[in-house]
Amino acid sequence: xxxxxxxxQFFRVAEDLLAEQGPNPDAFGRVGSLLRPLAADPKLVxxxxxxxxxxxxxxxxxxxxGNGGSTLMxxxxxxxxxxxxxxxxxxxxxxxxxxxxxxxxWAREDDGSQPGRARLRQVESQELGTGEIAWxxxxxxxxxxxxGIGGDAWELVYFARDPTTRSRLYFxxxxxxxxxxxxx
Ligand SMILES: [Fe+2]
Numbered sequence: 001x002x003x004x005x006x007x008x009q010f011f012r013v014a015e016d017l018l019a020e021q022g023p024n025p026d027a028f029g030r031v032g033s034l035l036r037p038l039a040a041d042p043k044l045v046x047x048x049x050x051x052x053x054x055x056x057x058x059x060x061x062x063x064x065x066g067n068g069g070s071t072l073m074x075x076x077x078x079x080x081x082x083x084x085x086x087x088x089x090x091x092x093x094x095x096x097x098x099x100x101x102x103x104x105x106w107a108r109e110d111d112g113s114q115p116g117r118a119r120l121r122q123v124e125s126q127e128l129g130t131g132e133i134a135w136x137x138x139x140x141x142x143x144x145x146x147x148g149i150g151g152d153a154w155e156l157v158y159f160a161r162d163p164t165t166r167s168r169l170y171f172x173x174x175x176x177x178x179x180x181x182x183x184x
Contacts, residue, residue, distance in 0.1 A: 010034055011066030014158065021139050022161065023091045029112075031158060035095035039131065039156050045098055058083050058146075062164065063156075071162040075146075075155045077101060082147035085171040086146035088157030088163040091138040094128075094155050096131065101128045101153035104137055106143040106173070107174055118171050130154075143171065 002093045013032050021027040050059030074097075077083065087108055094103070104125040110117065120143065124132055127149060136144050138160070148155070168183045 006038070007064045007072060008066075010038060010072070011064065011068075011070060015066045015068040015070055018070075018160070025135070027092070028093050028135035031093045032095055032135065035093060035133065035156050036131055039095040039097040040134075044152050045158070047076070049074065051074055062162070065162065070129045070162050071159045073157045073159065073163070075157055077148045077153045077155070078145045079148035079151055079153075082145050085143060085145045085173055087139070087142045087144075087169045088136075088159060089139060089142070089166050089168060090159040090161045090163055091136060091161045092157050093133065093135040093144060094157040096130050097127045097154040097156060098130055099151050099153035100130075100149035101155060102126070102135050102147045102149055103128055104145045105141075106145070106171070108140060108143060109114075116170060117176055118132070118179060119170075120171055120173040120178050143169075 014034055017030055018027055019062055040161055049061045051061060058078060060077045061074050063074050065071050104122055106120045108118055108121045110119040121168045128134055136142050164183050166183065167180050169178050171178050
């Protein structure tokens with residue numbers, strides 16, 4: 001997919017920053033500051049661009065890739081139900097374009113030795129408004145769920161690697177189950 005010129009500048013600066021600093025909270029905060037001006041573009045809020053995400057009412061499209069393989073996604077999260085709890089095989093930094101988002105970070109407590117079983121606990125729940133940023137760490141800390149609050153939440157999400165190219169884990173924390181599935 002081709003990217004618009006301003007996105008190429010973003011990818012260059014963000015990839016250099018991550019290469020220099022590594023995926024740590026300081027670097028994620030700086031990347032979030034780079035996302036904020038991109039998220040101010042009202043043209044991004046366009047439902048016709050979106051495909052279904054997580055087999056749910058959430059929607060997404062990939063906006064572009066950097067030369068190093070990092071990936072920028074546009075996502076819309078409904079308020080009627082949260083996304084499933086899932087991973088991405090990557091860290092991610094997100095910035096809200098419009099609306100409010102409840103972003104929950106989860107941690108896996110079991111060792112993964114029992115097929116189909118997983119025990120999770122919530123480690124953080126944040127409410128994010130327009131222009132606010134958050135991040136989730138790299139594997140294995142990249143487990144999260146999201147939901148719009150009072151309406152749709154639109155977001156930019158920046159990943160180290162394209163989250164649509166590998167199968168991912170979907171968790172059911174109440175039943176302590178996990179399943180590997182195609183990513184969308
Ligand atoms: Fe996600």
